[in-house]
Amino acid sequence: MSLTEVPGTPTPEPSPGPDPSTAEAPPNRPQRRPSPLAALLVRLHFYAGILVAPFLVVAALTGLAYTVTPQLDRVLYGDQLTVATVGEQARPLAEQIVAAQAAHPDGSLVTVSPGTGDRTTQVVFALPELGDRQHTVYVDPYTGEVKGQLTTWFGSTPATTWLDDLHRNLHLGEFGRHYSEIAASWLWVLALGGIILWWRRRSAGRSRVKHLLVPDLTTGRGVRRTRGWHATLGVWLAVGLLGLSATGLTWSRFAGENFAAGLTALDAGRPALSTSLTGAPATGGGDHQHGGAPSAAADPATFDRVLAAARNAGLGGPVEISPGEAGDAWAVGQTDNTWPVGRDRVAVDPDTGAVTARSDFADWPLLAKLSALGIQAHMGLLFGPVNQILLAAIAVGLLCVVVWGYRMWWQRRPTRADRRALVGAPPARGALRNVPWWALLLGVPVVAALGWALPWFGVTLLGFLVIDVVLGFVARRRAGRSAPASS
The missing domain is CATH 1.10.287 (Helix Hairpins)
Structure with a gap:
């Protein structure tokens, strides 16, 4: 399978210098023969690393770019997203919505997110020609002045949406999503396999735990030192890489569908919030739902009544109000994704202001909680700037691990005049038998x-x-x- 493997000839060894596998053995100690399972894992780790690494590089680079989106939004859209002066009292929501409708007379009202602190109020309109995009009008909650309008994707600004699409599908639509699913599908295999192989290699030494986490700088130059940096950094990154792999798979096209089906079968998904006023069972409520259905006839004055009912029900912090169809309750949900998160939701009768149903994050099934928290951590939101820094460090570390992996492949190349090759030979066949x-x-x-x-x-x-x-x-x-x- 390797480009440098010559059929019918013995596997070439790096020259000059002794074979790396024997050179690392302590003096007077027989070299341990690898078990068939270890040999199979070595071969799988080698091929997966060589062939899947390009997908990991793209995912790491695009993910690294995505980590700065909160700061990028502040720079590009600060005038729309924030207010210069925080007032003492916010204007009624009805007044802010009327101002937004005057600035954007087209489309159906979908959601309203009241401004808190220095955040502007976001009034979202749906138009058929925008598909899954919306028009968001930003209003100063303290003056009622319209600050601007952006085409958004479920609340994300154009810059964040562009970088999100780049990371998920390289702007190639459904076809592009295959690359990120391949990367997430193999990332956990490479991480766990690398840890097992490194543990086996270091288990013969007295300082095995130390050298699992710290590269052995006493080794000479060449492939052994590169392997030490490659493996020890991989161990440090393992928890983060496994988390990114798991959360990335929940968003993927095929594995994500299987994950959602598994949650449904286990009754472990995000609980649905019933907005029926007739006692009908709740529908929807999946982990990846956003916003609400367009409502062309929502009375702006009703938003103040619904918001007051939600606040009285204990929903603090930023919330999103989704008007329902005629005869249905309106949904109000917390949108605070920073730890400790606020994800409680209530359904409110728009005519009476009575809370008709609620779903608290504390009552979600464990898998649903872990899925929601994992997604926010993957996006760099769960722990604020610390989360962003950790993700950036993992992305840079993964790039280093990949580069060192390819460097090892190059360092193991035969250099004798009669056996020169561009890269090293793959591990020997026959392990599976x-x-x-x-x-x-x-x-x-x-x-x-x-x-x-x-x-x-x-x-x-x-x-x-x-x-x-x-x-x-x-x-x-x-x-x-x-x-x-x-x-």
């Missing part, structure tokens, strides 16, 4: 289940196996043909 039967009996169903739950992991893994088998078959045939000629 030597795996114990009991490991196959347990492992094959597990891998098959993972391949079903994470389709892009299953498809690419199958592709690796097919290509490897074909190349092995071709290599054996060539070796067979060349044997008579050399005898």
Whole structure:
């Protein structure tokens, strides 16, 4: 499968210098023979690292750019998002909505987010020609002055939306989402596999725990030192990488659908909020819902009544009001995504101001809570600037790990005049044939289940196996043909 693997010839070794695997063994200590499972993991880690790393690089670079979106929004859209002077008393919501409708007479009113602190009030309108985008009008809550208008995507500014699309799909629509799903599907495999391999390599030494977390700087130059930096940084990043992989998969196209179906089957999804005033069961309420249905006839005066009822029900901080259809309750939900988050929701009868239903974040199932918190952490919102810094550090660290991985591949290249190659040879074949039967009996169903739950992991893994088998078959045939000629 490697471009440098020559069928029918022995696996070349780096030269000059001793073989790295034997050079690291302590004096007078026999080199431990790798187990079939370890050899198989080495080969899988090698191929996945070489072939999936480009997807990880793109995800890391685009994710790194996304981490600065809060500051970027302040720079580009500060006049719309914030007010210069915080007043003592906000104007009635009805007055602010009328001002927004005067500035934007077209479209249907979808949601209203009352301004708090230095934040402007956001009045959102839907237009058929915008698709899943909306027009958001920003109003100074203390003066009622319209500060501007932007085309948004569920509250995100144009710059944030552009960077979000770049990270999720490279601006290629549904087709582009495959790249990020492949990256998320393999990231956890590479992280866990790397930790296992590094633990096995360091377990022979007395300072194994130390050298798991700190590179051994006493080693000479070359592949051993590069591997030390590659592995120890990977261990430091492991928790963050596993978290990004898990939360990224919940948003992905195919694995995300399976995840949502699993939550539904376990009755562990985000509870629905009933807005029916007739006792009908609640509908919707999934983890990825945004906003509400367009309401062309919402009376601006009703927003003040509904907001007052929600505040009296204990919903503090920033909230979003979604008017319902005629005869339905209106939904009011907290939108504070910074720890400790505010995600409680209530349904309010717009005529009487009575709270007809509520859903508190504290009562959500554990998986629903973890999913919601994980998504906010993935977006850099959960812990504010600290969260952004951590994500940026993980992205830069992942780029370093990938670069060091490719550098090892290059450092292991044969350098003898009769065996020169651009890069190193892959690990030897045959590991799968030597795996114990009991490991196959347990492992094959597990891998098959993972391949079903994470389709892009299953498809690419199958592709690796097919290509490897074909190349092995071709290599054996060539070796067979060349044997008579050399005898």
